[in-house]
Amino acid sequence: MRRILPGIAALAAVATLGLAAPAQARQTEAAPQAAWGAAYFEFTDSGNDKFVFKLTDPAKIQHARDLLSGATTDRPSVIGTIVVGTAAYNPNWSYHYNPTTVDFFDVATEVCDAGIDYVEEHLSEVGGAFLPGNTWCPWSSQLVREVSAP
Structure with missing residues (x-):
């Protein structure tokens, strides 16, 4: 059980980073668009x-x-x-x-x-x-x- 919990925690961390990266990319891509204005x-x-x-x-x-x-x-x-x-x-x-x-x-x-x-x-x-x-x-x-x- 002690070996399983650290493995699950590591997988959860990797999954969280994987989800955060696309969100950061979307924010970076959206930033120039906001600068366009009218x-x-x-x-x-x-x-x-x-x-x-x-x-x-x-x-x-x-x-x-x-x-x-x-x-x-x-x-x-x-x-x-x-x-x-x-x-x-x-x-x-x-x-x-x-x-x-x-x-x-x-x-x-x-x-x-x-x-x-x-x-x-x-x-x-x-x-x-x-x-x-x-x-x-x-x-x-x-x-x-x-x-x-x-």
Whole structure:
């Protein structure tokens, strides 16, 4: 019995270290992501209006930067949920994207497509038959540049 207990204790210690190491690795990997913070990008549409949106997800920030640099052409258009109200980084419009919902797409349903100015003109209708669920996916959206924080 005396020989078994030290063996079990050693196995428990090794198992604990084995579980702790991946957790430490996850923390180390997550640390650079937290340092990214927010990034702001501008896109244009077929009407040549410009719209600024905020990204907070590191993978989406990188995707936007890759689109701008030409490193990718996948999922070039912007989609997300719009919120009525101005944002400091997008002062020219009475609405903005909820930053946590912004993503990129190749193909989307027609029901969420509209131009920047058209959304502004019909803002009171957003969420009903026009842009159901407040989801906006301007098909002609094209990233133009990354902009400075307001």
